[in-house]
Amino acid sequence: MTLSEPELRAAIxxxxxxxxxxxERLVRIPGIAFDGFDHSHVERSAEAVAELLRGCGLDTRIVxxxxGLPAVIGSRPAPPGAxxxxxxxxxxxxxVxxxxxxxxxPFVAVERDGRLYGRGAADDKAGVMAHVAALRAYGDELPVGVVIFVEGEEEFGSASLEQLLAEHRDALAADVIVIADSGNWDIGVPALTTSLRGIVNMFVEVRTADHAIHSGMFGGAVPDSLTVLAKLLATLHDDAGDVAVDGLVSAGPTPVDYPEDRLRVEAGLLDGVSFVGTGRLTERIWHRPAVSVLGIDAPRTAEAPNALAPSAKAKLSVRLAPGDDPKSAYAAMKAHLEKHVPWGAHVEVTxxxxxxxxxxxxTGPMFDAARDAFRTAWDGVDPVDIGVGGSIPFIATFQEMFPGAAILVTGVEDxxxxxxGPNESLHLGEFARVCLAEALLLRSVADAAGPLAS
Structure with a gap:
């Protein structure tokens, strides 16, 4: 007999x-998988997670x-028929x-006004600990089999994830997959993420001369690379701010919309700065492409001579609407940039x-089970189905490798x-609800799986 709702609440x-x-101990470990950082901290982080899973009675190994950098797999077999x-x-x-x-x-967890601040406090060490909380709540009375997979290089692109999944496919096979790396609609309102945009990052470099030249003697006749780059980047959007690249896909309408005042506050938009694009805000950030300039390589203003720069380079990030293909999107961007470069400047897209x-x-019984668990944990508040403008590309990999599994994308963020960004934080009240929701979800999945088990 599995734990009742009151028992689970008390246990959490x-x-x-x-x-x-x-x-808080996990937050102290600066496990950054990016090149140029000390990866021994990622190793320490994996060891700490493995210790937590072993403490929950899971058969655990670092893989x-x-x-690639270390991931952790912990498992406990299912009860008969579960x-x-x-x-x-x-x-x-x-x-940071x-x-x-x-x-x-950033690597010392600090509570302020009901939030726990620190790098990873929300994304995604709280996701790890939500899983641990649910396991600890059940102890030896877990109603389902569990496999926990904690990746070690998600923030750096999950380069080895697909191979890891292939190598451990049998060990990771499951009826339901819970991905705790998204967020909720608002404080006090839970959500299931049902779509995410894709991503293509690239560099564009323009060249106008083989060396820097005097801005007075040649300016007015010879184009400088920074002006060329600025004009080229300006072609990526129309006057309203919508993406103006042929070949990028837009998806369908969204069922909910963002209140403009709420989005302004959440984005930290300055007074007088308007939104870009047209249509509902949720369509712009969930279901349409977005092109952003992430950085530019050029002389620093404090050190720039009176010379025309011969080359300039920008890093571009394209968020792809659901249904688009990254390869065709990159081809469309490359074609656009090559076509619109002004004054015959040389351009290279990488x-x-x-x-x-x-x-x-x-849809289906497992999603119904998740919604019931969320509704109970949030004291009767119905969960919202949301899209996410960000990207979690490996979800598509999970869909391909485990086509029969119901994939529930949840999260601890608000x-x-x-x-x-700076001052990342976790709302502690919402985290408590997330932990309870996951414990309830495991019980609901067990209850809903009668037809599957038979």
Whole structure:
């Protein structure tokens, strides 16, 4: 007999102090998988996660593929006739950026006004600890089989993930996959993520001369590379701010919309700055392509001579609407940039990386079970089906490798979490609900799996 709802609530309440303490310990480990960082911290992070899973009674091992960074797999077999649930999270984190923008040490968890601040406190070490909280709540009375897969290089592009999944496919096979790496609609309103945009990152470099030349003697006749680059980048959008690249796909309408004042606050948009594009805000950020300039290589203003720069380079990021293909999108961007470069300047477009968008058909008994669990954990508040403008490309990989599994994309973040930015934080009240929701979900999946088990 599995634990009742009141018993699960009591168990989560009992376990939360220890779960938070372990989360704070994980935050102290600067496990950044990006090139140029000390990867021994990623190794430490994997060891810490493995220790947590072993403490939950899971058969646990650290795995890697080729030169990839360590992931952790922990498992406990299903009771007779019960389904198996794969619980995913990642233990690596983003770089912290400019330390001056942080109000406290990013690798020391600090509570302020009901939020826990620190790099990875939300994305995604809290996802790891939500899984641990559910397991600790059940103890030896887990109603389903569980496989926990905690990746170690998600923030750096999951380069070895597909090979890891292939190598451990049998061990990771499950009826339901819970990916705890997204967010909720708002504080107090849970959500299931049903679509995510894809991504293509690239570099574009323009050249106008073989060396820098005097801006007074040649300016007015010879184009400088920065002006060429600026004019080229300006062709990527029309006057309204919609993407103006032929060949990029847009998806269908969205069922909900963002209130403009809410999005302005969440984005930190300055007074007088308008939104770009047309249509509902959720369509613009969930179901349409977006092209952003992430950086430019050019002389620094404080050091720039009175000379025409012979070359300039920009990094572009394209978010792809659900249904688009990264390879065709890159081809469309490359063709556009080559076609629109002004004044005959030389242009070179270089691919960096891509990831596929995904759409999830969130119907069926397992999705109903998830919604019931969320509704209960949030005291009667109905969950919202949302899209996400960001990208989790490996979800498409899970869909391809485990086509029979129901994939539930959940998360611990809220619109104020500032994941990837300075002062990332976790709303502790929402985290408690997330932990309860996952515990309830495991019980609901077991109840809903009667037809599957038979």
């Amino acid at each position: 309440t009992r376990e939360l102090p220890g779960v938070r303490a372990d989360l 890697r593929s080729g030169g 389904p198996t649930v794969l619980l995913y999270a990642h233990h690596d984190v983003q770089p 950026g400019d330390l001056a923008l942080w109000e406290s040490d 691919f960096e990386h891509d990831g596929a968008p995904c759409v999830i058909d969130a 619109p104020h979490a500032q994941a990837h």
